[in-house]
Amino acid sequence: MGRVFMVDLEGDIYICKHCKTHLSKDQDIISKTFQCTHGRAYLFNNVVNISVGVKEDRMMITGMHTVVDIFCVGCGSNVGWKYEFAHDKSQKYKEGKSVLELFKISGPHDSNDLISDGDDA
Amino acid sequence: MENGLWEVLGSKGLLKKHEFVRILVQCLYSLGFNKSASCLEQESNISCKSADFGILEKQVLSGNWDGCVAVLDRIFGDSMDRDTRNTALYLVLKQCLIEYLKQGDVSLALNVLRKQAPILGMCKEKIHRLACDIVYSKEMESCEADSCLVQDLRKNLLVELEKLIPLPIVIPERRLEHLVESAVLDQIDTCLYHNSWDAVSLYKDHCCGRDQIPSETVQILMAHKNEVWFVQFSNSGKYLATASSDCTAIIWQVLDDNKVELKHTLESHQNPVSFVSWSPDDTKLLTCGNAEVLKLWDVDTGVLRHTFGNNNAGFTVSSCAWFPDSTRLVCGSSDPERGIVMWDTDGNEIKAWRGTRIPKVVDLAVTPDGESMITVFSDKEIRIFNLETKVERIISEEQPITSLSISGDGKFFIVNLSSQEIHLWDLAGEWKQPLKFSGHRQSKYVIRSCFGGLDSSFIASGSEDSQVYLWNLKKAKPLEVLSGHSMTVNCVSWNPRNPRMLASASDDQTIRIWGPGKPNRPENRLGDQLR
Numbered sequence: 001m002g003r004v005f006m007v008d009l010e011g012d013i014y015i016c017k018h019c020k021t022h023l024s025k026d027q028d029i030i031s032k033t034f035q036c037t038h039g040r041a042y043l044f045n046n047v048v049n050i051s052v053g054v055k056e057d058r059m060m061i062t063g064m065h066t067v068v069d070i071f072c073v074g075c076g077s078n079v080g081w082k083y084e085f086a087h088d089k090s091q092k093y094k095e096g097k098s099v100l101e102l103f104k105i106s107g108p109h110d111s112n113d114l115i116s117d118g119d120d121a
Numbered sequence: 122m123e124n125g126l127w128e129v130l131g132s133k134g135l136l137k138k139h140e141f142v143r144i145l146v147q148c149l150y151s152l153g154f155n156k157s158a159s160c161l162e163q164e165s166n167i168s169c170k171s172a173d174f175g176i177l178e179k180q181v182l183s184g185n186w187d188g189c190v191a192v193l194d195r196i197f198g199d200s201m202d203r204d205t206r207n208t209a210l211y212l213v214l215k216q217c218l219i220e221y222l223k224q225g226d227v228s229l230a231l232n233v234l235r236k237q238a239p240i241l242g243m244c245k246e247k248i249h250r251l252a253c254d255i256v257y258s259k260e261m262e263s264c265e266a267d268s269c270l271v272q273d274l275r276k277n278l279l280v281e282l283e284k285l286i287p288l289p290i291v292i293p294e295r296r297l298e299h300l301v302e303s304a305v306l307d308q309i310d311t312c313l314y315h316n317s318w319d320a321v322s323l324y325k326d327h328c329c330g331r332d333q334i335p336s337e338t339v340q341i342l343m344a345h346k347n348e349v350w351f352v353q354f355s356n357s358g359k360y361l362a363t364a365s366s367d368c369t370a371i372i373w374q375v376l377d378d379n380k381v382e383l384k385h386t387l388e389s390h391q392n393p394v395s396f397v398s399w400s401p402d403d404t405k406l407l408t409c410g411n412a413e414v415l416k417l418w419d420v421d422t423g424v425l426r427h428t429f430g431n432n433n434a435g436f437t438v439s440s441c442a443w444f445p446d447s448t449r450l451v452c453g454s455s456d457p458e459r460g461i462v463m464w465d466t467d468g469n470e471i472k473a474w475r476g477t478r479i480p481k482v483v484d485l486a487v488t489p490d491g492e493s494m495i496t497v498f499s500d501k502e503i504r505i506f507n508l509e510t511k512v513e514r515i516i517s518e519e520q521p522i523t524s525l526s527i528s529g530d531g532k533f534f535i536v537n538l539s540s541q542e543i544h545l546w547d548l549a550g551e552w553k554q555p556l557k558f559s560g561h562r563q564s565k566y567v568i569r570s571c572f573g574g575l576d577s578s579f580i581a582s583g584s585e586d587s588q589v590y591l592w593n594l595k596k597a598k599p600l601e602v603l604s605g606h607s608m609t610v611n612c613v614s615w616n617p618r619n620p621r622m623l624a625s626a627s628d629d630q631t632i633r634i635w636g637p638g639k640p641n642r643p644e645n646r647l648g649d650q651l652r
């Protein structure tokens with residue numbers, strides 16, 4: 001579908017497990033304590049090479065949020081979601097940030113963290 | 122005055138009638154209608170030549186130098202411009218001295234010089250210089266005081282004096298013509314569709330329509346078996362090259378009636394071809410792809426001449442450009458290690474820029490004069506490198522850049538950003554901010570744009586909504602949006618020799634050729650103009 005434009009990241013990076021497209025950097029991690037249906041997830045400040053889906057209101061553990069699903073531009077797999085709007089004041093810090101599911105990405109993270117008290121999918 | 126010559130004209134009363142009539146008379150004379158001109162002079166009692174100038178003319182042509190000086194003194198009067206007055210008197214003095222010397226009247230000449238020099242405030246040095254000027258001048262070379270020659274010299278003097286005399290005694294040449302042309306140029310300036318240097322009609326205010334720019338599909342080219350990612354006209358506008366994800370490139374020929382037909386299919390690449398570049402003399406074509414090597418082809422025969430590097434060495438080239446001599450080329454790699462390399466057409470490496478300062482090259486171009494190389498590095502940096510002075514200028518954009526394109530005169534370049542904006546920068550580096558254009562759609566793919574039309578006054582771009590967008594550089598919003606393709610338009614190219622011909626390449630596997638549209642309906646015109 002056209003010539004996909006991909007940005008390259010430097011340093012410790014997280015990439016899509018399927019097609020190895022660069023997605024984010026270790027330095028951009030805000031929180032490691034997120035959860036999704038497939039397991040652990042990290043909250044990132046900035047994610048690249050993704051396209052967004054339709055805006056949806058979802059009820060999560062921490063309250064109602066407006067989110068969009070994000071997809072890797074290389075292979076189209078759903079790698080996580082992005083927070084567009086948080087209804088709860090205490091959750092406002094998440095707006096504009098993205099969650100990447102560890103199940104979908106490869107990177108320098110340790111895959112033996114099992115406990116979490118963060119957000120849910 | 123009887124016919125009210127002190128009246129004003131024009132709807133706002135800004136034009137003086139007697140001035141208007143005077144420039145009309147001047148215009149008639151300059152067009153050669155001497156009888157009509159003098160008739161108008163009589164009828165209106167306004168003459169083109171002012172009374173003072175008439176007197177001056179008589180004095181000069183009859184060699185009455187004292188009279189001449191008297192008129193000039195009166196003309197300049199108490200004007201503050203002493204320098205111009207002195208220059209005029211100096212010229213008269215010089216002519217006078219030349220004439221006396223030619224007649225052999227040396228003592229008379231010396232007398233005049235002695236009298237005039239202090240009046241003109243001439244110091245010794247100036248007098249000496251004047252003397253040298255005269256003695257060594259061309260006019261003194263011929264031996265005889267030819268009366269014809271003298272008259273010619275006097276006429277020349279008059280022309281020189283005319284340049285110094287202030288308004289309104291003398292008015293600039295062809296004044297009416299100049300005023301009308303200024304008005305027409307102003308109208309052209311606000312005409313957003315303007316695309317040719319043909320003479321415009323004076324009968325109505327100038328305003329072009331869609332028939333001046335490519336806005337209708339005139340031909341659809343189907344030959345590629347997959348998405349077409351790149352299209353570019355040759356420098357002569359006689360050929361077109363397209364590159365596709367079907368791993369081929371095609372050279373097309375533009376016929377005299379502007380119809381396009383297939384000339385050669387270039388097969389050799391094993392991966393999608395995403396970029397081509399015509400040599401400045403249009404005899405050679407370079408092809409390359411994001412995961413592909415660089416290949417050189419002969420345009421006339423379609424034969425592969427050379428492959429640079431090879432796939433095993435991983436020397437993938439994302440874009441390339443030629444130098445004006447059509448034998449040196451430069452290419453940038455999408456591999457951070459390979460950098461930028463300059464080759465000659467025989468395959469010899471001339472120069473290379475490698476190392477940690479050279480990240481992945483997104484796009485690359487060389488200015489038409491071969492002096493500067495513009496490189497877009499992943500993903501927000503533009504570096505303009507002057508190959509002669511080795512000076513480098515860096516522009517950092519705030520959003521990722523997907524492609525680069527230089528204007529035909531090499532003075533400007535545009536970059537497409539994935540934030541759906543096109544930024545126009547000047548090569549000289551005088552602008553602090555770029556000009557920005559938007560309206561098209563771009564978020565995932567590499568969308569390319571180009572300059573085009575008369576004097577590169579337009580920009581065209583592809584878009585992810587399957588349309589072609591056209592802008593006039595004067596307005597940030599699109600001038601025209603062309604529909605026709607059924608999928609993302611990846612690349613566009615405006616024919617450099619035919620301002621009314623545009624080509625677009627799309628994921629729908631076709632290339633569309635666009636030509637002049639139908640003229641606008643009068644009702645739709647209100648939105649066209651800048652005012």
